[in-house]
Amino acid sequence: MRVGGWAADAGLGVIFAAVLAFWAYRIADSWGGGYWGFDCAAGAVVCVIALARRFDPARAAAAGLAVAATAVLAARFADLPSEPGPGMALGLAVLVGTAVRALPVVTTCGVAAGGLAVATGSLLTAHTLAAGVPSVTAMNVLVWAAAVVAGLFPRLLDARRRAVAEGVRRAERLRLARELHDVVAHHVTGIVVQAQAARLVAHKSPGKAGDALAEIEAAGSDALAAMRRVVGLLRDPDEPAARAPGGPGGLDGLDELGELVGRFEAGGRAVRLRLPDEEETATWPPEVAGTVYRVVQESLTNISRHAPHSRSVTVSVERDRETLTVEVADDSSRGPSRHHQRGGYGLIGMRERVEALGGTLRAGPRPGAGWSVRATLPVPRSKALPERARR
Incomplete structure (x- = not known):
């Protein structure tokens, strides 16, 4: 236990002793004789258990509730002052509050129900039922309720913190999964396509095989560099990562x-590229520009793999x-398994x-033939600029 815990328990022990002494004095003053002894002894046992x-x-x-229940029954049949008294009630409150704060739900419910049963059990030992709810019973129920609230509040705060932390971890895992998928799938698909082209070139024009191998080497270098960026981010999250395509600053004009x-x-494959003016793309928020790039990248990767x-x-x-x-659309013919193939992580x-x-x-499939990926994104209003077309 930490030093702070020992200090807190020491202070709690002083409070227990003061409450027990005060209540013993009140019983001796109103009941006389040695009636105070039973209450003081039973309350002291529960307080020690609480410490x-x-x-x-x-x-x-469980032990504290058992002692308190025994004290209630003994007071009922031996005609002793009402139990549990303030000292015992305070000890039970500490036990119930701790249980509600830290124990599993089922155990917590059992302890809380037991505490309420003991608190209301003081009705069995009340000597003034005709005047309404005895003050001792009302005090016990209020102390029990305060203990439940005191334990439940930090428990709910902890649950909320865990939920927030899990949400953050899940979002980070998904973000990293997307980045890894984008990097690996795109670059590896490029390498595979280049390798397939190299095989054809090697058969038809062996002299041009060197160019195809150079393309494969370049694609492999790009993949390695991208993977290093992602791994660097994983190893040292505080280190600023290299700017990813489509990151802050727009899309480097439209070059990327x-x-x-x-x-x-x-x-x-022939590609028709229609883009807005470069001045307009420079005003897009970084997250919008990055998403545009990733959507186009993943769509082209899927075309290479599945069409x-x-x-x-x-x-x-x-x-x-x-x-x-x-929107990224192709003119490939429909296949029975194409939709299934395109339903992966991309x-x-x-x-x-x-x-x-x-x-x-x-x-999904386009009318007639082909496949289309269409994304719509909200962007802040800005001055409209004409489009341009590229081939």
């Missing part, structure tokens, strides 16, 4: 999305007043990113 509660709160509470699409086009026979892709980012719409991560900003995400 030892830290070693085993459940057993201490252009580079992303350019790497995808290197796989042999290898698609011939053209359209990437569109449009602004309409306070709504930003991001779509889950995209939906979490979009919904965290108050937006919506829809992914």
